[in-house]
Amino acid sequence: MxxxxxxxxxxxxxxxxxxxxxxxxxILSILIxxxxxxxxxxxxxxxxxxxxxxxxxxxxxxxxxxxxxxxxALLRSGKLPEEVLVKDIVDAxxxxxxxxxxxxxxxxxxxxxxxxxxxxxxxSKAIASFKEGGKKVVAxxxxxxxxxxxxxxxxxxxxLDPEGIALPEGYGMYRTxxxxxxxxxxxxxxxxxxxxxxxxxxxxxxxxxxxxxxEARLGILNAWWSAYTTSVEEARNLTEGSLxxxxxxxxxxxxQVEGNPAQLALKMKLIDRLMAADERRAxxxxxxxxxEETGEYRRIxxxxxxxxxxxxxxxxxxxxxxxxxxxGIVDGDAPAGGIGSSSLTKLIRKAYKDDKxxxxxxxxxxxxxxxxxxEIIRRELEYVQKQGIPVIASMGSVAASGGYWISATAxxxxxxxxxxxxxxxxxxxxxxxxxxxxxxxxxSDGVATTPFAGGASIERGVSAYYGEIIQEVIEAGxxxxxxxxxxxxxxxPEAVHEIAQGxxxxxxxxxxxxxxxxxxxxxxxxxxxxxxxxxxxxxxxYVEPEKSFKETVINELMAEIIILREDSRIDPVSKLxxxxxxxxxxxGQLNDPKGAYVICTECPMNL
Numbered sequence: 229m230x231x232x233x234x235x236x237x238x239x240x241x242x243x244x245x246x247x248x249x250x251x252x253x254x255i256l257s258i259l260i261x262x263x264x265x266x267x268x269x270x271x272x273x274x275x276x277x278x279x280x281x282x283x284x285x286x287x288x289x290x291x292x293x294x295x296x297x298x299x300x301a302l303l304r305s306g307k308l309p310e311e312v313l314v315k316d317i318v319d320a321x322x323x324x325x326x327x328x329x330x331x332x333x334x335x336x337x338x339x340x341x342x343x344x345x346x347x348x349x350x351x352s353k354a355i356a357s358f359k360e361g362g363k364k365v366v367a368x369x370x371x372x373x374x375x376x377x378x379x380x381x382x383x384x385x386x387x388l389d390p391e392g393i394a395l396p397e398g399y400g401m402y403r404t405x406x407x408x409x410x411x412x413x414x415x416x417x418x419x420x421x422x423x424x425x426x427x428x429x430x431x432x433x434x435x436x437x438x439x440x441x442x443e444a445r446l447g448i449l450n451a452w453w454s455a456y457t458t459s460v461e462e463a464r465n466l467t468e469g470s471l472x473x474x475x476x477x478x479x480x481x482x483x484q485v486e487g488n489p490a491q492l493a494l495k496m497k498l499i500d501r502l503m504a505a506d507e508r509r510a511x512x513x514x515x516x517x518x519x520e521e522t523g524e525y526r527r528i529x530x531x532x533x534x535x536x537x538x539x540x541x542x543x544x545x546x547x548x549x550x551x552x553x554x555x556g557i558v559d560g561d562a563p564a565g566g567i568g569s570s571s572l573t574k575l576i577r578k579a580y581k582d583d584k585x586x587x588x589x590x591x592x593x594x595x596x597x598x599x600x601x602x603e604i605i606r607r608e609l610e611y612v613q614k615q616g617i618p619v620i621a622s623m624g625s626v627a628a629s630g631g632y633w634i635s636a637t638a639x640x641x642x643x644x645x646x647x648x649x650x651x652x653x654x655x656x657x658x659x660x661x662x663x664x665x666x667x668x669x670x671x672s673d674g675v676a677t678t679p680f681a682g683g684a685s686i687e688r689g690v691s692a693y694y695g696e697i698i699q700e701v702i703e704a705g706x707x708x709x710x711x712x713x714x715x716x717x718x719x720x721p722e723a724v725h726e727i728a729q730g731x732x733x734x735x736x737x738x739x740x741x742x743x744x745x746x747x748x749x750x751x752x753x754x755x756x757x758x759x760x761x762x763x764x765x766x767x768x769x770y771v772e773p774e775k776s777f778k779e780t781v782i783n784e785l786m787a788e789i790i791i792l793r794e795d796s797r798i799d800p801v802s803k804l805x806x807x808x809x810x811x812x813x814x815x816g817q818l819n820d821p822k823g824a825y826v827i828c829t830e831c832p833m834n835l
Contacts, residue, residue: 274536276329280526281516282320282533285336286312290343290351292593292624293554295565312340314347320530321354323537325361332516333358334527335367335383337376344625344832345452346644348378350749352459355382366515368508369394377498378456381463386499387508394493396456398475399449401832407435414663418690420699421655422706427730428827429657444732448648448832451734455646464497546766548757549579550589550750556827557597557605557630564773567594569601571773573608579771580612586766587757588612589620590638591750595828596630599654599705602826605634606712613639618760622753623647623744628732628828632743633709637716639760641744642753643735650738651828652713653730654705656698662689705824717742732828 288310295311324330333355359365359382367380368387372394380386380394388394410417410432417432427441437445457471474481474496485491493499503511512525519526555566562568579585590609596602609619621627621635623643628651635641643649665671665687672688683694690698710721710728717724719742727733727741738744746756758766 274528274532276327276528276533276536277517277519277526278329279331279517280329280528281332281334281512282324282330283334283336283527283529284317284320284355285339285529286317287339287341288312289341290314290317290347291554291565292347292591293552293564295555296563310339310341314343314350316534317351317530318354319538320534321351321358324533325358325363327537330533331363333363333365333383334512334516335365335380336369337367337372337379338369340373340376340379343375345378345456346625346646348375349455349459349644349646352379352382353749355379359384364515366512368503368512370505372499374456378460381460381498385501387501387503387511388490388493388499389508390490390502390504392493393489394499395478395489396460396471396475399453399456399832401445401449403431403437405431405435407431407433414661414667416660416663416689418658418660418684418695418698419655420657420695420702422653422702422729428655432657432659444730448732448734451736452646452832460498466497470496541767541769543584543769544765544767545584546586546761546763547582547584547769548587548589548754548761548763548766549582549585549769549771550591550754551575551579551771552591552593553605553631553634554591554593554624557594557601557634559598559601567597567601567605569598569604572605575771575773576605576608576612579769580615580617582769585617585769586761586763587618587620589622589750589753589757590635591622591624591753592627592631592635593624594631594634595626595628595831596633596651596826598630599633599709599824599826602630602633603708603712606637609634610637613637618757620753620757620760622750623649623735624750626828626831628831629653629730630826631828633712633826636713640746640753640756642746642748642756643738643744644749645734645736645747647735647738648732648828648831649735650727650733650743651730651826651831652709652724652728654702654709654824654826656702656824658684658690658698660684660686660689662687701824705826709826713743732831 289312291311292314294313321333324333335355355365364385365383366385366387367383369376369380369392370389371392372380372386372388374396377394377396386394417429419429419433421429427438427444430438430441458468460466461468461470474492481492481496482489485495490499490502494502509524512527516525516527518524551572553567553572554564555562557567557569559569561571576588579588588609613619618639621638621641623631623635623641624647625644626648627635627643628649632649632652662672662685670687672685674682676682679691679693680697682688683691683697707721710724713719713724713728714721727743733741733743735744735747739747746752748756754768758764
C-alpha cells in the first residue's frame with residue numbers, strides 16, 4: 229500500500245512537472261514571438277533603389293545547407309555560425325539580371341571567410357551571367373582572400389585599398405598527427421581497413437603523411453589550382469602560367485614594388501585601381517547615385533533584395549523534388565548540416581509519396597560516414613526508382629566515400645569538374661587505453677561464455693579473435709561497396725576495385741573512369757531529371773523537414789539575432805580551437821553499429 233502511494237506521488241509529481249514545463253515553454257514562446265514581432269516592426273521593410281546597386285556582401289562560409297542552430301551552443305559560446313547559402317547568392321544574381329531597378333552590382337567580399345572551389349565556381353558563373361545583361365560589376369575591398377579574388381576578377385573593375393592585399397597563395401592540405409602522443413599515453417589504435425589509399429586513420433598511427441595519401445591529396449589540389457589559375461588568368465587577360473611564376477618568385481616581386489602587396493597586385497593586373505575607402509565611396513555614389521538620408525551610395529544587400537524580390541514557388545501539376553544531403557552521414561536522425569539515415573529517408577519518402585513528384589534530384593555534399601546509414605539511404609532511393617521515379621545524383625563540392633555510396637545507383641550521376649569524389653574504401657577504428665590504465669595500476673578482468681562477448685573494450689583492448697571478426701566485416705563491407713558501384717555503373721567489381729581502394733578523384737577524372745555520367749551543376753541535373761521523366765512544364769520543390777512550433781520559434785529568433793549581429797571575424801585562437809573541435813567530432817561521429825565507416829578524410833573541408 230505504501231509503495232502504491234509512493235508510486236502515485238511520483239507519478240503526480242512527474243505529471244505536474246510536465247504541465248509546468250509546457251506552461252513555461254508556452255509563456256517563453258509567446259514572449260519570444262512578441263520580441264521577434266517587435267524587432268521586425270522596428271526594422272523598416274527594405275526597398276530596392278531605382279537604378280541603385282545590388283551589393284553582394286556574403287558573410288561567412290559558403291554552404292549548400294545551413295547548419296541547424298543550437299541555442300544551447302549559442303549560449304555557451306556566444307557566437308553564431310556564419311554561413312551563406314550558395315543558392316541564395318545565385319538566385320539573387322539571376323533575379324537582378326533582368327530587374328530594371330538594379331543598375332549595378334557591387335561585390336563587397338571582405339566578410340567572405342571560406343568555402344570550397346566548386347561553390348565559388350558556381351557563383352563566378354552566376355556573376356558572369358549577370359554581366360551578360362549589360363550591367364556594370366564593381367568589386368571593392370580592403371583585402372581579397374584567395375577565394376574572394378576568384379570572384380572579384382569577374383568584375384568589370386576591381387578596386388583595392390592601397391594598404392590591402394590581393395594575392396592568391398595556392399592550395400594546401402595539412403593534417404595533425406598524434407602517433408607519438410598516443411604512444412606516450414599508451415593509447416592503442418585498433419585499425420581495420422581495405423584500400424591502400426584509405427588514409428582516414430593515419431593521424432593516429434603515423435607522425436607524417438603516407439606516400440599514398442600525399443599522392444591522392446596532391447592530385448586533387450593540383451586539379452583545383454589549375455582550375456583556379458586558369459579562371460583568374462582568363463578573366464584578367466593574363467598570360468597562362470603568370471600566377472605561378474609570380475608566386476615562385478614572390479620575394480623578388482615584392483622587392484620590385486618596395487614590399488607593397490597592393491602595388492604588386494596592381495602591377496600583376498589582378499586589380500584595376502587602388503582606392504582608399506573614402507574614394508571608393510565617392511566613386512560608388514557617382515555610379516549608383518547618392519542616398520539623401522544616409523549620404524552613402526544607393527544600394528540594397530542581396531539578402532534584403534531576396535526578401536522583397538523572391539516569389540513563392542508556383543507548384544505545378546508536375547514537380548521535381550530536390551533533396552539536399554549535406555555533412556557527415558550518421559545512423560538515426562541528424563539536424564540540418566548533417567545526414568541521418570532516418571531523417572534523410574523521411575525526406576525521400578515525403579517526396580515520392582507526393583503524386584505530383586515525377587523525379588528526384590539528390591544534391592550531395594558529403595565526405596561520408598557510417599556504412600550502414602549510407603546503405604539504408606541508398607536502398608530507399610533504389611525503392612523510389614522501382615516505383616518508376618527517376619533519381620539523379622548531383623554532386624556539389626564533395627561526394628566521396630559514403631557520399632558516393634548513396635549516389636552510386638542513381639539513374640544518372642552529375643558532378644562538377646572540380647568535385648571531389650570516389651574514395652571507395654572502408655575502415656574500422658577502435659581506440660583503447662588498456663596500456664594507459666595498466667601504467668597507473670588499473671586492470672580489467674572477467675569471464676564470458678564466448679570469445680566474442682567482451683572482445684572489445686576501451687579499458688581491456690581488442691582481442692585477436694574480435695579483431696579478426698571486425699576485419700571480416702570490413703572486408704565484406706568493401707566487397708559490398710564494390711558490388712554496389714558495379715551495379716550502378718554497369719561495371720564489374722574487379723574493374724571498380726582498380727579505381728577504388730580509397731582513392732579520391734576529381735569529377736573530371738571520375739567521368740573518364742565511368743564513376744559519373746555528366747559534368748554540370750545542380751541546374752543541369754534538374755534539367756536531366758526532367759528529361760528522364762519526360763517533363764516540359766514543371767516546378768522545382770526543395771524538400772525540407774517539417775518543423776515543430778518550438779523549432780520554428782527558435783529558428784525565427786536565431787535568424788533575427790543573425791540579422792542584428794555585429795560584423796565579426798574569426799580570430800586565430802578560434803580557428804585553432806575549431807580545428808581541434810573538428811578532430812574530436814570525427815571520433816564522435818563514429819556510430820555505425822558494425823563499426824564500419826566510409827569516410828573521406830582526404831577530402832578538403834574548407835580551403
